[in-house]
Amino acid sequence: MILGLAIFFTTLSIIVSYRVIVGPTITDRLIGADTIGIFMSLVMLMIALHFDLFLLVDIVLAYAILLFVDMLIYAKYFEHGELYR
Template sequence: MDNLILYSSIVLSLLMAIPLYRAVMGPTVLDRFMGVNSIGTQTTVLLIMIGFLYKRVDMFIDIALAYALLNFIAVLAASRYFHKRKGLTEEMESQDS
């Protein structure tokens, strides 16, 4: 059982590199928000798997719940901050010129 959780969490951490590519290289700011949101969702699962590995599931579930809440609040606040902002989608062009 421990091997199952261990290999699943290793595969999950490798899968988190693909949204990280979108978050780092995204053409617009909104692509970065989307990548960060997906990484946060996968981190919620990864935290519970870490709880299984340390045999303290009851403690890590609370951390995962708080992380899901913080992920939601962060994305909401960031997208409100960039609301109606000029140059949100023309980021690459403005860097070229």
């Protein structure tokens, strides 16, 4: 069951990669890249739970925090045109 969901999320990230490559605006590409990051963190979490690798759960949490901070930085940059204002 868990590995089936991991394969499902991997397939979804391949589908979303179309939006990252073809996206008409930079915002579409950034949202697609963030979605792929979320899906891959879910896949890593499911693999960690399936194989009882609890160290990987900590790595997934750190990765999710970095994804969140990354999106905040991009949002601030595209709102103001610069990061330090």
